[in-house]
Amino acid sequence: MKLNGKVAVVTGGARGLGRAYALRLAQLGADIVVVDIDLDAAREFGETLSAASVMDEVKAIGRRSMGIAADLTDRAQVDAMVQTAIAEFGRIDLLVNNAGGALTPAERSAASEIPEADTRFLMDLNYMSAVFCCQAVAPVMKRQEAGVIVNTSAQSGITTYKGGKLSGYGASKAAVTTYTRYLAAELGPFGIRANCISPGVMMTARIAAKAVERGVGTADEMAAIPLRRFGVAEDCANVLEFLATDLSQYVTGQVISVCGGAVLTPY
Incomplete structure (x- = not known):
């Protein structure tokens, strides 16, 4: 119970990696605030839950949990989310910024062609949402003189993706990566650590459903990975456990690539 008595906010927590994060942190003793634009998001791609919702799964583990539906690209909704979490639990010890994704068409994602609308959407979805959440919890953690922030980069945010695709997504995640380093430099003196997880191809229900359409998860792609397999949610949850607990108490401003090599x- 390395996080007993702690409160964690997990964005994009209603399915996939976010759900795995929420459940792992609960198993470590944390109470969980699940934040998602759709708290029933697991149903969209047929992800099977062990209870009616992720919040109920957390409660079955024996921890307290609440769900908050919010559009994290809207600063007002982010601020309201944090205020609601504080009103319920009194503190926030851990923020996991998992919400986001490469949600624009891959066929028009090359750097010389990506439409302005796609670029702005991806920056809002991946970068500004993380900025808003970090800025909302920073005063809370400063008052506590402790806290952990784990942001989400991506493989395409720390290296170029195959064929030059996903340029806008990669740029938005690269922005998150650099922002995290600046955040670590600023907040370290307050006892707050900030790091990034950079997932490779993770076979969540959403990725598996979109793999053929987006050209992700091919046999050739797997053959190029030294560990010869794609990732699963637990691979990222293992790294989150390291970053969320005192195992990483002297680690901040770092990016850990969870990509099988x-x-x-x-970087």
């Missing part, structure tokens, strides 16, 4: 260059 797909990215082997220093």
Whole structure:
């Protein structure tokens, strides 16, 4: 129970990686605030839950939980979400910024062609949402003189993706990566750590459903990974456990690539 008595906010927590994060943190003793634009998001891609919702799954583990539906690209909704969490639990010890994704068409994602609308959408979805959440919890953690922030980069945010695709997504995640380093430099003196997880291809229900359409998860792609497999949610949850607990008490401003060796260059 490394996080007993702690409160964690997990964005994009209603399915996929976010759900895995919420359940792992609950197993470590944390109470969980699940934030998602759709708290029933698991149903969209047929992800099977062990209870009616992720919040109920957390409660079955023996921890307290609440769900908050919010559009994190809207600062007002982010501020309201944090205020609601504080009113319910009195503190926030851990923020996991997992919400986001490469949700624009891959066929028009090359750097020389991506439409302005796609670029702005991806920056709002991946970068501004993380900024808003970090800025909303920072005063809370400063008052506590402690806290952990874990942001989400991506393989395409620390290296170029195959064929130059996903340029807008990669740029938005690269922005998150750099922002996290600045955040770590600023908040370290207050006892707050900030790091990034950078997932490779993770076979969540959503990725599996979209794999053929987006050209992700091919046999050739797997053959290029040194560990010769795609990731699963637990692979990222294992790294989150390290970053969320005192196992990483002297680690801040870092990016950990969870990719099976797909990215082997220093960053």
